[in-house]
Amino acid sequence: MLQRILDYAHFLLEDSVQQGDVVLDGTAGNGHDTLFLSQLVGENGEVLSFDIQEQAILSTEQKINENNVKNITLIQDSHDKLKNYIPEPSTRLGGAIFNLGYLPGSDKSIVTKPDTTLTAIQNTLDLLKPQGLLVLVVYHGHHGGQEEKEALLKYLSKLEQKEFSVLRYGFVNQANNPPFILAIEKK
């Protein structure tokens, strides 16, 4: 069976993230990906989990407490400020995930913006380990979504192919602008 978008995002991270890695959830949202990453890196790893919205931080905090996990650092700030929060200057990321656009099931007027998104992507790529992967799940069915999608594709299609592979994975015959994946692997 062809893998659905969210399953494929997790499949890619499972394939690349190692136990003990430091990893990034750039958009904590409801905490789902943060908990998933927490399991992948194990008790010797660490998840840095960002969200600018207090509600997202509270939801994620609740999930962390319910699951009694100790390897997550929650940060209420924009994901483009990543470099201010890494544990040590030499820290490199084993993997990262961003859900771009709006948080499904939430207020569609609160969205990520192209400028901050591109800065956050660049900062994350700088900090990835070789063979590390940044997975972007791109929601674009909101006001401004088309512009963010095009800014992303334009930026990523110009990344140097000797340094990065950029994969696009998505379904082309679905109604209502379903999300798609852009996955960037550092060489």
Place this chain on the structure above:
Amino acid sequence: MLQRILDYAHFLLEDSVQQGDVVLDGTAGNGHDTLFLSQLVGENGEVLSFDIQEQAILSTEQKINENNVKNITLIQDSHDKLKNYIPEPSTRLGGAIFNLGYLPGSDKSIVTKPDTTLTAIQNTLDLLKPQGLLVLVVYHGHHGGQEEKEALLKYLSKLEQKEFSVLRYGFVNQANNPPFILAIEKK
């Protein structure tokens, strides 16, 4: 590691094709995919392998003889004539692959054409089993390649999503119009 295009095409077929299936190679070319399918379906299965070019049929025949396999039927005709060659009217395909555009390493002036391609795709989809997969590897760096690519995407993006899932898989930051995959799964 992100899977390269040809590896991913084979990964998708491995995941969907069963031993004993009848399957289709719509563009035998150098016989590489035909032999791969022959292994997947085993001695109780059958590969129908089409190519309009005599040279491709001869190359594939040589590979078949070298590998001493008995489950391949070679057909020198256009892949849009599939329905004339299925073993029985009730035969359904477990999977199929087409390399569209030109044969890499060969004469770039001999290419597949949008009209025949779309007929061949429609005929193949009609004959797929439920959960069967048609994998298209789209080469589009030749004269007319852009038009074929756009005709394909236009046609496939309109397939009814209750009946088919259409996945696009490809790298967006590579020079020289690298091939990409369109994979159609029957529901």
